[in-house]
Amino acid sequence: MASSPQSYQKRQRELRKKEKKAEKQAIRHGKTAAKKEEDDNDDGPDEDALLEEFRVLNETFADGGVSQDDFDYRKAEIFAAMGLGDPPEPREDAADAADEAAQSAD
Template identity: 45%
Template structure:
């Protein structure tokens, strides 16, 4: 049953990512009246704002650097946060 939830969450993240990209493009072309600052503070699909997600990443990085987490777990959680932020993971 967990698999279905993961698939839904992935589809939701992808949908949010496409919507943010469309809003960004519309903003660039002057078709959107919402200022960028208001969009940044909008909650993501999991209810956290962009600022909260960046804070989560900072804490995750600190824990990894201090040796409190293995590399595989760090990379997985980092990828999840980046996806929620709409960033590409390399």
């Protein structure tokens, strides 16, 4: 028994709707995947370098080469660069702190 033309046309319409829906979903998923790739490729700070800097700072502090205030300030800067906290408040003697930070990095 042959199906009626209306049933065939209805199936074809439903098939086209499904195909369009699948295309739209593929486009949406493709765009979100592209956005994630862009987010992964951002030019943010190198986490390994920041962790190494913190390790050196921690060792210098343990040896007594850095004061408690300087250690806390630099630690807050490093953690803020990694996105783990808020940046520290600027110090009054910012020029002196920058010199000390440069010396501790050496």
